Amino acid sequence: MSSQDVLGQKVIVLNLDYCIGCRSCATACTESHHQDLNLVHGEVAEVAVLPHHCRHCQNAACVAACPAEALELDESGIVRRWSNRCVGCKSCVYACPFGVLDENLLRHVSAKCDLCVDRFHQGLEPRCVATCVSGALTFEDLSEVWEEGRPQFGARVVARSPWKRA
């Protein structure tokens, strides 16, 4: 099986029913990416805290917006950033429709999720998924995500009743 077959089809899925907002995923991400915060969290009405993952879009706005060709969609379907080309202009941050890029520049480059590509090639899930304490984050095949009867809020977010968890 080529890497194209595996990587392009697997996605990180957030189950809102389970997320407790502890930010373990973000810690795992920064600890393994030289303290870059590649995984930002949104705070909904000061009550819910939810991780926003990079969607690794097929037609990515951040890639189109980058003037320095620092972002590209590689052959395995991962949108990657080359920090040596990044000029820190934040165009990608503003272009991203999901707000997943952290606008605080560390080391003057914008932080970007790489789906923990080093673990990926060993057949392991990204660190944010491995560390998730509540079971909210899973790494699933795109075909499983679109399972019939599974309530969806976009391809990467599932939940029964996100506003009332009972």
Add this chain to the structure above:
Amino acid sequence: MAGSKANRSKTICPVCSLQDGLILQWQRSSPRFTEASPISVDYDMENPINEGSLCPRGNSIAELVDHPRRLTCPQIEGRDVPWQEALSQAAKSLKGLVKKHGPEALGVLAGGGLTLEEAVGIGKLARDVLGTQNVAALFPEDGDAFHYLAQLGWDDGFSLKDLQGRQVIVLVGDVFMEHPVISKRILRAKYKDRHSHLFVIDSQATQTAGFAHQHLQPLPGTEPLVLAGLAQLLSASAQKKSGEFSLKLDLEAVAQATAVSQEQMATVASALNSAKDGVLIQSNLFGRLGQPGTCAFLGHVLTRLVPGKLAFLHLPVFWNGRGVYQVLSSGDKGQKAISGPHILESIIEGKIKGLLLFGLDPLSAMPTDELDQAMKKLDFLLVADVFPTVSTELAHVLLPAAIGPEKGGQILYLNGDKQEFQPVVPAPGLARPEMDIFESLAQQLSSDTKLSITPQDVKEKLSQSGGIPWDRILPEVASRLTQQLTAEKGQDTAYPLYLVSTAVPAHLGDGSLTRNFSWAHRVCQAPCIWAHPSLMEKLQLKQGDQVQVSSQRGQAVFPVLANRGLADNVISAPAHFPEVRRLFSWNLDPRSGELEPGPERVLLSKPKESS
């Protein structure tokens, strides 16, 4: 890239009491002390306890080993010295003090990061070598809960693995934010396995409470009354009774004092009574639950009222807190051991002139102005720790110690099982495991004494536990509960608000360990307070404004942030900072002599204009 050349070792997270399994990995050829630490954390997916999950603290463990702030060299008065010099200086000062004031002028305090062998070693060093009985473990959060559970004989036998099969789960406190890793099993029980019914008893509408089928939100500090109400209801209706909860509380008065209605209590009681099995989990946070010891006692009583069906699990804050407490609280030959706060009181009174601290910082854990002054006046202070703290600044002799993966030994798991582990990485610089420190110190103090700890010693210390039936302790608890019931009626006009603490998953306990983690530094670097937007509006405060919090203990100025999870007469602050802990009262439980870090009455005002 983590390839085949990487060294991988399974170990245990050395921070909280869940003792999660993890893997430390590093490149064999990498030099130590490089800017980017070559050591990293990997997830032990096969671990039966945590299944690979790690909370923010667990993810930061790799930083511990090569942290630039680690203490790596012994010091005398701030000057780096070889081990031999530091130890002989310590021995000389200790001998001098014993000669001048007698052995009872010495005190020894231990923290929750020690192994069972090390705790036994501390006991022997203090009692046999130094000749003092002033030796104790200091746990401001858990001390009194430990006391009651030790007296009752510990509720063992329930492990996290059993959580999934429980029909009713009652959480007391913000369990998910204090020990996030436990959430996976609880939520799996709720959504997948058994569709368990989840109740949360907590004074704040937290993330944990957001998952509850029913959230009982008592007024801060009245949690023991709610649990006593539940016990009374269960005692009246339980199908198979094993004892009578003879406390005749007026449930209407309980409902009024706690703001939890009788119907709500009845729902929980009938769920517990009709369920095939259930579990009550209590987690302590400094300044969150009123009388945590009484809560733990009542938790134990509830399990006895519904025999065989209900389990009680107390989640201590620190790694081996329970083990260290259990070893050090059993004095020699049945003597009653002294409590940690009582040793601190002796320091304040000037009775203790020489102090040895192993892996804790009382000035972060229980800071007060009196203790500050008294610690500065000590004739001799020896501190063995891993990171610089307020106490290490004052130390006459400072010894660098090892932590978790750098040492080996046995620790006690939540259900009372012993866990053995091996060292996987060497301690940085000249740092040594505490056991080495005790042995060398004992040898310096008297050359003919050899401090050797055998597995039998550990076993003996652990077996000395209470087993007192709960109805013998009940009258004491009952008088305090009835007192609280009458006292709750009064409105405090000078201090109209409650201050409770909020758990921040990046921090643990007093924060003296976790403050060194870069993630904690990033998300919760300095204390702040949270208040409901309506309260902020009433006081004309905007997000981020500086505000003065005053209690009977003192006052402090913090920025204020909005939080809709709080009632409008409650403010909250992270208890992982000494500045916050200073606002809380120093109340000791009369029975145990341990601290009861309950909610505090405060006043919120605008700070006076500074020039």
